[in-house]
Amino acid sequence: MIIFMSSSAAGSPSHRRAWWPTVMGWAALACSYFVAVPVFGVLSPVTWTMAYLGWLGAILGPAYGALRSARIRGLTPTVMWWCLWVVLAVAILTMLRPPVLTVDDLYQRHRADLDQLAAEYRAEGIGEDRALPLRLRFLAVDGQAHLRCTSRDPDRGCGVYLMLWQDWRAEAGFGIAYFPVRPNSEVRITTASGDSGGPTRELGKGWWLVE
Template sequence: MVIFRIDWQTLYIDSQFRFHRDEFAALVAENELNRPLTVPWWMKYFSLDGQVRQQGGGLYLPVFVEPWRAESGRGIAYLRHPPTSEMIIKIATDDFGRPVRDLGNGWWWVE
């Protein structure tokens, strides 16, 4: 007997990031040039509220926020520099997270 355990969240995030790598890079380029961000149509379904937030020179896409009182969340952040152990990112109204998984090209999964 073989049992498979699939982490659907990781599979979904990784596949979306790989499939749309060029569009993630375009967001970074717009941010670096201080231009208004053009959010692709599909990202309106990927990001919780269809928005990409500019935070501390980087970008943040909220993917999940606890629905009851928005006290916790998870998402994807673009960081210009590799994160340090002290780095925190605002991920919900009353919550901060840390980059925990490198997605590539400066993008990180934040919890």
């Protein structure tokens, strides 16, 4: 059942004070994930700040509205309406996980999903570039898992690559990649349209920082 807020309730001063952070929070989230991630990168302080401010507004705004409504009118459909917004925001945050600023934190926070992606690659389930599942979609600036191979040693250099940052001209970039076989120092893969890089540090279970 969908619960709608009455026009009189929505127009009350207390609900206007709750509406503003809620609307601004969701707007900040949209800008963070759909604008800041592609432009500034996954680990950018700009992306991190916008996302955290967005989640604060999206959760605390309706929580404040629910508390104010319950205090003034008791348990009403308006309170339930606000609570649904809180539950929705928390559910999405739980699926996407809070943003991070370092590649090590990113790996640790999404380790289970990244291990699952690696297992799918080993089972030959990723034979070409493809869109990441929704829970991992914003771990790459383009939302894709790229199949990357080095021409020098294809047996050791092939892996799946997630692009964490790319400049606006696509001349430089870095990311993380999974290699089923430990790569050697000669492995180079494409990190942007005009750039290539090699694995510099292992994050865990075959995942490497590539820059």
